[in-house]
Amino acid sequence: RAFVMENCAAMSDTLLESELFGHKRGAFTGAFEDHVGLFQRADGGTIFLDEIGDTSPAFQVKLLRVLQEGEVRPVGASRAVLVNVRVIAATHRNLDQDVRCGRFREDLYYRIASLTLHVPPLRERSADILPIAHMLLARAAQELGRPQLRFAKDVPANLLAHSWPGNIRELKNEIYRAVALSDGETVSATSFSPGVLYGQPGKAAALQGSGLAQTGSLQERLDAVEAVILRETMLRHRWNKTHAAQELGLSRVGLRQKLARLGLEGQAHG
Template sequence: MNSPDLPFSNIVLPLVLVVDDETHSLDAIRRNLEEDFSVLTASSAEDARKLLEQHEVSVILCDQRMPGTTGVKFLGQVRELWPDTVRIIISGYTDSQDIIAGINEAGIYQYLPKPWLPEHLLTTVSNAVEARSLQLQTQRLNLELRTSAPVLRQRKQLSLATAQAAFDFDTMVRAPGSPLDAVCDMAARVARYDLAVLVTGESGTGKELLARAIHYASPRSERAFVMENCAAMSDTLLESELFGHKRGSFTGAFEDHVGLFQRADGGTVFLDEIGDTSPAFQVKLLRVLQEGEVRPVGASRPVGINVRVIAATHRDLEQQVRSGQFREDLYYRLASITLSVPPLRERSADILPIAQMLLARASVELGRPNLSFANDVAANLLAHPWPGNIRELKNEIYRAVALSDGDTVSATAFSRRVLYGQPGQAATAQGSSLAQSGSLQERLDAIEAVILRETMLRHHWNKTHAAKELGLSRVGLRQKLARFGLEGQTDA
């Protein structure tokens, strides 16, 4: 059992408790979460209970199978004693009946299957933290507003205006002339029409943000926007979550459960990672879209619904249709309008504006006001390919803010993959493009300049280390840096 070790007393991160009797599993989850959250770990339900008594835990992740108890049973107790803590079950066993029972008995927020993917783990916990924040905010509003109808109407209008401002297309930060402009312009044009929209693009590019902007720019903006990650659940659990179920329809169904389609009636349902669903589930979803009604599991009659569906995927659905992995008729139901969000590497001009926005946000959330980037940051951010897109950029900036002293965030606060990349990769790519024209000496100079810059970046501009690697004297290195205009950086 351990407590979080925070390097800065003024940084308040959401507190996550991980419960698992396997030490390697605890360590793996902790390593993947500790950059974004404060993490507590416990190897038993008893240890976890002691930590819950001592700390205000935002999210608890609990393994299903532990000595002396089950995750569902323990989280049921957590639900009674600490109802505001969001509960997530982790299991390598995919018995859907047990999982659905867990949702009913323990009020589990989500089921996380083993083996989990780091990106999925981080997204799940981040969404859980956000859900808890919204829940607490709603509770506070309910206490404040009570039964005053005029105040309620005013608050509703204010909340809608706030949401519309928060998810306006202009809030999708980008540089003038960005490739994202055309995407946002088209999204704004189709938002007012009740058409299904398919958003494609790599993970972390902002597909959910675009979907929310479409919803709040549509006539459905006053009704609910609900979302579900279709890749995170089995067919049975996904059907129950989206369509609902009746009490007694299966083992563990102790009460009626209203599905997301019914909760979003009149609003928008966002189905993320739709390309990861099975053909069997695709048939059921197609029927819902065609008939405009859902039949909860165990129900004798269907329930009419009126929703707009926005789906998203990082996969090539057209290729999946050709290979038989995705139903063609469902594809055309979902893709009345297709919007493709380009990856960050294809809109490099957006990197610095987005980084500035994330820095401002991190400064507020982490209690570090008036932060700015040092002069050496821009070159590193622009040189990195950002395979994780905006999500990776956000994680890097929050990390850099947490590890920086003073009012300036320097390049050295970023992770090794941003500073170093793959040794030689930058020189090879940039050198080949720079050396396609000019005299022999000009081509050699271009390649040499790139090699010098890459080496200096990897050594944090430490001239002693870089000179040693390149086989130069420190004076010789300084002369070459001055010759190619690379002088002016400070030693690490």
């Protein structure tokens, strides 16, 4: 069965209408031949509309008609075409709020929200960060013909400590950047951008409300949590080991040993 997708935020209303619903030859300047829209191509299958929350109210009216009537009318056509399509939509916006403020049509919202899945931001599901990172590293390694690429031991703590405001896209960009800056077979933490390398204070405070890793041994999970707390504390004290050790109730030597074991030692100069 067909599966097609379109990013609704990537084009204007006119182009989006043409791309989804199709157009007839001569319907507008540059329409030199008939164009079959994605809804027709997906007939009997599924169409995925990404960033549907960024569509205009005018376009939402046209989309609502397609969903209600089960037919599309290509731009410039005199007759509609029946389609049988499963629609999956996604958005980064809060559509409940957009409906209340009148930016998104309420009738369209209830039409597409019969089954809703909320995917939390990456910062709220820490358990997913490392598996996704390893998958992206493997993909980058395959694309670049460097199958032996792997993360250095200091990378996991850095990835877990970052809040990832850009979610998966940011994580992907960071990993591809780190791979491009790595010469050997090991990708180290110093290959990541300063925002990931030095982190953002406050991560440990949000740790309790985030999902902790649900895979790995008990020691591996405890190490991940300990690394986040140590790193956040060091950031607040500008990597002053004496002050950080006092706050954590450790000796300076004990703190240095923990930092070294978790791959955090020396990052202040990275």
